[in-house]
Amino acid sequence: MKKVEAIVRKSKFEVVRKALHEADIDFLSWWEVKGQGSAKQGLIFRGVAYDVNTIDRVFISFVVRDINVEKSINAILKSAYTGESGDGRIFVTQIDQSIRIRTGDQGDEALYDKK
Amino acid sequence: MKKVEAIVRKSKFEVVRKALHEADIDFLSWWEVKGQGSAKQGLIFRGVAYDVNTIDRVFISFVVRDINVEKSINAILKSAYTGESGDGRIFVTQIDQSIRIRTGDQGDEALYDKK
Amino acid sequence: MKKVEAIVRKSKFEVVRKALHEADIDFLSWWEVKGQGSAKQGLIFRGVAYDVNTIDRVFISFVVRDINVEKSINAILKSAYTGESGDGRIFVTQIDQSIRIRTGDQGDEALYDKK
Amino acid sequence: MINKFIKYIGLPLGLSALLPVFSFAQAAVAAAAPVAAKPVPFISAGNTAWMLVATALVMLMTIPGLALFYGGLVRSKNILNVLMQCFILTAVITLEWIVFGYSNAFGSSTGALAPYIGGFDWAFLKGIGINDVSPYFISQETERIPHLVFVLFQCMFAVITPALIIGAFAERMKFRGFLVFSLLWAIVVYNPVAHWVWSADGWLFKLGALDFAGGTVVHVNAGIAALVIAVMLGKRRLPSGQHITAPHNIPLVVMGAALLWFGWFGFNAGSGLAADGLAASAFLTTHVAAAAAALSWALLDWFINKKPTVVGIATGAVAGLVAITPAAGFVDISGALIIGLLVSVFCFFMVSVVKVKFGYDDSLDAFGVHGIGGIWGAIATGLFASPLIQSAYSGAFYGNPKQLGIQLIAIASTLIYSGVMTVILFKVVEKTLGIRATEEEEDAGLDITQHHETAYSDAE
């Protein structure tokens, strides 16, 4: 099992979600984060235009069987891409144990149902 | 040291927290996330009832000594359970290093005091 | 590659960020979390002073090349420190894979540019 | 020709027209005291202008004023339920009031019931023409307002009173049970008590009870009902050992408190039913008492808990407004200052010591603020009513100790009647419809379980 974490543009989140759905990834958690990277965001306050490097991002996190890591990465890569600075990152981590609270299922069994 | 991450119902958070406390886990961090899974939430907007599969969840994260992993999992399993779709997941990950900022303590020492 | 996660005081976040910048860590993500630990926060409500052990914290997360782990930890340790209960924790985890969405770069390449 | 003229103008006027020398006098003093014959009351545009606004201001107190004040104090999973309760009461009580509530409260009935409740003569406002003058007036006997404006002004009082009770049972009541209970309470408790105190036939009115804008009728009445329900309903399910929940949005609380203060100018300075010196005086006492109580609470916070708090000062302002309500048109500045400075002491003690000690869960201190503040205000009216404001009324400190006794009777009878009826109505609704939310509903929050909505959403 692997945990896939992706940091994507807020405006791309729904697109990514749809792409994941098409890749049969229907189980995920996400939240809003602030991100700093190479991208800048222009803002204006009382006549002063300024750039901030703090940008709202969506952090997506889900755990999948090893076999599904690649296709989920691909789904994100394709859907979150714009080509402009700020598209984000994907990180993959090893997961030791997973449990589904409702059923007590463990390991791969605890993950999403569809293969 | 292991990181235990649990995604639970918002309405169960306080119960889980209490169960963890009874299992001597008094150190944790958590935040609100959105979750998608098998559960649905009914909403109404201007005469139209509709289901969303985006549901508010609480994401709990804490790092414990290996020895305490099991009892913390058990505490969550018991307290977060309702038996209905949407109870959530627990994931466990290996942690390489941990440091307590105030004391500089490292490793197991950096974790909670009570054994 | 390692993921460095730090839980720090809200009031220290900007200081930590600056310290990281000085350590050439200019890529990170963060979000607000609630934390429970040894620290307490005094509040008042209609004549009753009470302590809560739920405290607002900032959760910082970034992935760096192995070579940069130590200096980033040091930057955080120095900047987040006050010496009073509640300074927070740093956790380090192994990362299996990392991808930069915009470029498709993988591994260390996907991380920040400056060495 | 004179005959024809008389026909148009009416005999009394016609007669005096025979005395040309009087004509000027009449004209010149038209705005002052009437000479000889009782003057025919008419609709004064000035007074009507003020009362239309005052009516709108009192509505603003319930939605959004009270709704935000209470809504900001609860946890985010319950705010919609509080807003909904305030909103639906505005709708339902308005209809009840038009249908028969006004008639019950301010109409007349015959026989033994007359001092206790009005009849149904004005049901559906039957017989009230749009140009009829109000039969009720305070300081301006001649320059009246339209009867319909009085009906509307009082309607807003009927709306806010049950809404105040929401503070006691917030975060744990089934919506259906709440709605039926509140409607019954308005009919069975509010309308009669309003009749007792404010109707020309009411027994407390005849006894001489003073309640300028609703200390007894509104605040004591709602306050005791709040206490009864808080006790009967039991505590909220809070994490063990906890009896306080942090307000989820204090800026909303401040907005609500500020709008309550603003609207209260209509409530109190409108209760003289005219735009005159009495209105000015009531406006002044209201503003001064609110300011004094706000400061007084902030200082208590500061001395006792080291920090002045925002929720504290807002609560103090509301307590001051509550306490001055019965007294607004009777006391002078010194009375207003004392009423305001002291009410925070009483309420502060109530919510931070007594409530904690007894352990009932008056979630948002509906009793602690409105009950206690209302009782203090009603007593204070009996102490500080000054004949320099309305010459007919004096309190104990102005040589009329009897007034204090009358005030105590008014308070006691309201406490008893409202308390007992609330117990009965609560039991009835509990047995028939159920009144307490289930544990699951309470944990998940009333917004999602009672209304299938969430207050704040980030979803696409």
Add this chain to the structure above:
Amino acid sequence: MINKFIKYIGLPLGLSALLPVFSFAQAAVAAAAPVAAKPVPFISAGNTAWMLVATALVMLMTIPGLALFYGGLVRSKNILNVLMQCFILTAVITLEWIVFGYSNAFGSSTGALAPYIGGFDWAFLKGIGINDVSPYFISQETERIPHLVFVLFQCMFAVITPALIIGAFAERMKFRGFLVFSLLWAIVVYNPVAHWVWSADGWLFKLGALDFAGGTVVHVNAGIAALVIAVMLGKRRLPSGQHITAPHNIPLVVMGAALLWFGWFGFNAGSGLAADGLAASAFLTTHVAAAAAALSWALLDWFINKKPTVVGIATGAVAGLVAITPAAGFVDISGALIIGLLVSVFCFFMVSVVKVKFGYDDSLDAFGVHGIGGIWGAIATGLFASPLIQSAYSGAFYGNPKQLGIQLIAIASTLIYSGVMTVILFKVVEKTLGIRATEEEEDAGLDITQHHETAYSDAE
């Protein structure tokens, strides 16, 4: 000396002064009906006081009332855009109104155009002195308000009408296109239609169309424009299969709805231009219809979807206020109750069934609530207008079926004119400036792309 006196007072008065016996009568009945000579209208402080407030209240309806109502309903990435739209319309339409809008709408022109649009005589309010009395009045012919107050009161109506349309195209319109479209629409659609119905020269006015406070001029007019734009602009880019977005902040929606209700007292009860019995009656019907419609929507929610919702009751209240608008000064309580109870049924059906079926994306139901509610209100005015309120006007149920026909003509001509002109203006703006936001702008949100701001920020 008498000559000199006449010079000061004016001939008509001077003449009647020769009849001393009349002097008393005149004085005594000054506040009632005039005898013989047409009395000179003057500025009544009471009526002016009310209308100054009513004017301010109507402004409050747009900002922050409508702004919050709409702003809370959209997603958090678009709220600033909605607030900005309401705010800039307040500024721009005010200036347009002063420059020539008022003159176009309420002034006179000569020749064939006279029934359709006013001229430019009052451009820049030229020739309107600060102490001039308003040429327009309803029930108070003598006790008028300053002409400038009428200009201002009507200004707020001109502001809110295009603002209502925002609900239809929210979340997907370019700001520049929006602004130019709205300004053109105000000039080309609003001003003429206001002239038709409310100007003394207007053809619908002369036909006898009844529209007390803007059912046709404001709501039908804005509603049909909303529908046209929603269709022409196309749907928002929502996740596939989704046609609903959860409101991002329902407490803002409630605040907005409550402020709309509050402000609407100025809108409707101010439309009689005096603080008198008619104002009281309009206030009453307004409040009762809003309450009835709010309750009615809550009950529909409850029966059909099992839960009463907060957005539902707020929407119902607004629908009730819309529907009673044309009728407020013509119907009695029974009319108001029926109008209110039924409007929610029509609007509920429209937004939950018809809109879903036809699939156009009227984002916040500007047509569903204002269009439908306005049409129903205008029809209902033709049915329920009661001669007991204003003796000159009766509806079909009071023996005057012709009125219904006239109302239908007014509705139809507004629907057609406004609909057609909206199509044209939309096309013009679309071709020249562009009107629909790009996909990227829509996905990222209009706040950041149109205004370089984000509504909520945690940044240091």
Add this chain to the structure above:
Amino acid sequence: MINKFIKYIGLPLGLSALLPVFSFAQAAVAAAAPVAAKPVPFISAGNTAWMLVATALVMLMTIPGLALFYGGLVRSKNILNVLMQCFILTAVITLEWIVFGYSNAFGSSTGALAPYIGGFDWAFLKGIGINDVSPYFISQETERIPHLVFVLFQCMFAVITPALIIGAFAERMKFRGFLVFSLLWAIVVYNPVAHWVWSADGWLFKLGALDFAGGTVVHVNAGIAALVIAVMLGKRRLPSGQHITAPHNIPLVVMGAALLWFGWFGFNAGSGLAADGLAASAFLTTHVAAAAAALSWALLDWFINKKPTVVGIATGAVAGLVAITPAAGFVDISGALIIGLLVSVFCFFMVSVVKVKFGYDDSLDAFGVHGIGGIWGAIATGLFASPLIQSAYSGAFYGNPKQLGIQLIAIASTLIYSGVMTVILFKVVEKTLGIRATEEEEDAGLDITQHHETAYSDAE
């Protein structure tokens, strides 16, 4: 009998009663100019109605208007501190005003001090009966308001003036120091300056300085104090290189700005103390100037930074309201348009260029908007005052260049006096109580450190 009658009515009236032919005249022109003998002023219900509302509106400007406007602009860790500051000033200054502030500002003293400060005759409002007419009036000499209403109306001005200064030191001031400073400032600066300009004895009043609703007394006065404090207090601790913080909640800013606009109708149109043509004119100029300035700022944003912003248009509206304040009752539409269009240019330049260049940290632009806007308004009054509005007053463009000089004297003396006194008071408070928050307090936020509360909470 005639004797007796005379005794009641007073000799002047009695005499004219001997001439029946006059009787009609008197009656007919009662609402117009008095003939011969000076008429006895009385309380007009219409004017009182308007002024009661205007008073409430001005209170609404401070809480919640200004509180939200400022509170939305700060970071979320400091909003409660701002709300608390506005709230406690409302309480404290109200009490100060009643105790002796009103007497100092509007009362009389004897000897050399008379032009500079009033005495203590009206301390605790001693000797002001509830039916006394106001000694102050503008256009309506006879139809007055109660003296107490004037006291209350002015009270709200005394409250908002120190509250405006909050914008300069937001996010870094100790609460205790703030409170003591503000109270001292109100006593030592506000009361005397109000006396200079508005009291019948005031030296600037006698000089002929024109300040309809407080351009000098309120805005210039608060604005210069704001600048002085911003400089003396030093900058906030912001991340290095940063001098801007993003507003944490722009919808609150919009709500605040809209409520300020709404309340300002009371502020300006109430300053004529009557509901008449002058009030209408002041209402009009206020609305037009606000609209023009809002649009003008939006256009500047658009041209200079490519996007019109919401904070920008809200700031522009407030700047317009500030600038029209001294001129509201003196200028006509053209004056209002020019004042509004230009004020945004000046303020925009000030906050986006000058402030950045000099590097002082006027956190929320209290000086940039109120100081600059107030100065421009006061100058513009001297330019555009038109005798067609109040015949006694003309500006430079209407042939009276002297007026401009007088205005400059009024501005300069206010700038100097307020500036110097602010320096002294600041030093005194700094040395005794401490005035700047510690670094830890500032980093953690003033809400938690000064009030032990957090604005938004998700906790159970």
